[in-house]
Each structure stands twice: as C-alpha cells, then as structure tokens.
Amino acid sequence: MYHCSTAIQIFNQCFKQTLNTELVRGAHEPVYMPRSPYYPWDRVIFAHGYFASALHEISHWCIAGEQRRTLVDFGYWYNPDGRTPEQQAEFEKVEIKPQALEWILSRSADFQFNVSIDNLSGDPHYIEQSANVFKDNIYQQVHEYLRKGLPERAKQFSDALIAHYRCDKPLDASEFKREAL
Secondary structure (H helix, E strand, C coil), X not given: CCCHHHHHHHHHHHHHHHHCXXXXXXXXXXXXXXXXXXXXXXXXXXXXXXXXXXXXXXXXXXXXXXXXXXXXXXXXXXXXXXXXXXHHHHHHHHHHHHHHHHHHHHHHCCCCCCCCCCCCCCCHHHHHHHHHHHHHHHHHHHHHHHHHCCCHHHHHHHHHHHHHHCCCCCCCHHHCCHHHC
16 A cells, blocks of 8 residues: 555656656665756655655655755765764754654655654663653644644645545644654
C-alpha cells in the first residue's frame, strides 16, 4: 500500500512542472541536490526506497526557503550517529519543524509516524532525557501548524496525500496525540 513509487508520483505531479523539483529514490543516504547546468530539476533524494524517508526529506524541502533550495542539502550540517549531548541538542532544535511536518504528512497518508532521534550510539542517559522534551516540542509544533496553517508546499502535498489515501477526509487535531510519539 505504501510504495515509494506512489510518493514519487504524487510529489512529482504537485511540483515537478511548477517548481522544477522532483522526488527521487536514492540508494543510500538522503540528500537534496539543486538543479545544475547538467540536470534541469532540483532533486529531493530519499533513502533506500523507504516511504518514511521520502516524507521526511519532503518535510525538509517544504520548510527550506528559496535561498536554501539553491544549496546542496539546503546548506545544513549533519553530524552522524554518536553525537555529543551538545550536538544532539542542536540536531533536535533544527528537527522539530521537519518532524512535525513529517507527522502531518504521515497522517495525511494514514501512515505510521515515528520520531527520529537519529543518535543510537550517543549518550543513552542524555538521549533518554532529551527524547521526551523533543517529542513534546514536535507535538506542540504540529498543533501550531494545525492552528496557524501549513507552509504552502506542505499544504499542497498534504492535500494531495489526503486525496489519494484518505478519500479527501481532512485531518483533525484529535489524530495527533502526544502519547502516540
């Protein structure tokens, strides 16, 4: 039911012609590649054909401003697994909005969302303590988006997912429960 080819089709129908951006299945690590003289479209490349990875990378793209969309990986840094508590705190700070959008896009497709701490080798004591704060922040951001409205591209993609997976049944704030994280 949740095939990456469906996510690709829906995304590309929404954005390939209008914003010159395509969703691409990648082999390994996800990355965003802006268009170049050698390739005419910006590419949101997600990992291993995973539906969840596609939604996560799309969420980052939905937040990135025009200038960031001209930079490889939106100009963000990435520290791999095994981050220090300080690095993990910075990671969580910049991941609140994308993961909140990912949760909304997941519900738009009736797909299970899982928070990504993305630091399995980090300090387990710190991870355990910070995870609940991170989840609280994601939950609060989701409800702020639902109250104030989604960014334009996120709204367009959410609406397309809702049309495909939910037969146009709109999202309801009651679908987003803190205990589900």
